[in-house]
């Protein structure tokens with residue numbers, strides 16, 4: 175009885191360790207594959223970017239991010255802005271949180287207007 179109880183606890187601990195390792199290691203280091211699925215990224219844009227740029231991306235604390243507002247910025251410039259932020263403004267750098275491929279995906283969707291809510 176005692177021994178089986180102990181080994182179950184041991185199993186639980188190792189499952190938690192594996193989950194922690196997966197959770198902390200994956201996103202920042204894998205450069206080429208988006209680390210999150212499209213639904214997850216879309217949600218992030220609406221929730222996190224939307225908290226400053228407006229839930230419908232029509233602007234708020236930050237400027238609007240609809241395709242008609244981004245004609246002055248090539249996709250690569252948008253990628254750079256999202257990665258590095260805009261120093262001296264509220265726009266934070268996202269590269270500590272998002273893989274490069276995630277940021278490229280978001281830039282492409284912003285230019286395409288694919289994440290814009292009605």
Ligand code: HEC
Nearest residue numbers: 222223226235236237252255256260263264265266268280
């Ligand atoms: C804490 C507030 C805040 C959050 C969160 C935020 N931004 Fe910004 N963002 C700003 C501000 C303020 C500016 C304007 C900076 C300036 O004055 O040039 C900006 C500028 C930008 C620009 C340049 C727009 C232009 O016309 O020059 C882009 C693109 C952008 N943000 C994308 C994003 C994306 C994508 C996210 C989410 C991953 C995001 N931002 C999250 C505040 C924020």
